[in-house]
Amino acid sequence: MTRLAIALFAGLLFGAGLAFSGMSDPARVQAFLDLFGSWDPTLAFVMAGAMAPMALAWLLQQRLPKPLACDTFDLPGTTLLDRRLVVGAILFGVGWGIGGLCPGPAVADLAVAPLAAGTFVIAMLIGMGAHRITAK
Template sequence: MSFLVNLALGLLFGLGLVISGMSDPAKVLNFLDLFGTWDPSLAFVMGSAVIVAFIGFRLVLRRDAPIMGGTFHLPGKNDIDSRILVGPAVFGIGWGLGGFCPGPALTALGLGEPGTLAFLPAMFLGMWAARAASERPVLPRSA
């Protein structure tokens, strides 16, 4: 049953990406082109998503446990470290260069978008490199 729920939610998410235009890299790049062919429509997509998520989190976190699954998995850390700064910077650079972020890239692959053939391998390589860097042992500094 969990698989079917996850499949339905994934399809709903993908449909939302296609309807909003997030799976079209030209639309995303036009949003980032402030002094050229700027398209503000994705700001409304983001604002709508933030409002829905805000309301959804408030409603869901009133529950003792999720409907599907044992416990809520919420972040335990709230300090700012290099991973919090570097990760979003690399994400933003990749999004600006390619016009994709992970969800829309996978959706665009299903739509036959040719740019995904270059973006997805680079994305998976970046994910692998980030994981390898985070699992690397920290060496003590010599005095």
């Protein structure tokens, strides 16, 4: 039950942060990515502001023997920068630029703009399924 409560709190906090910061507004995201047009730097401040709590979390994680609600930390096992990672990052960035959404905000936007976000989420799920099939 503790693990579920922590996950629910983290999800609600993440969703609230997305809504409050404007990260779930595709027009604002696209304006942020439009460096040579009507650039909106607002999200740069959001991202910079997210770095401090994340740095604190990494420092805290290094001092804890285990997480509060699990037996072990589930950290990436590699720092390998390979073709799959680079291509995936490029596809993610292109999708983010075209749609103005990434997975977290898209799921949050299902409550606000279900048709637009639903189209994105369906395309995202198809892409995830295609990856799962082709990665084998």
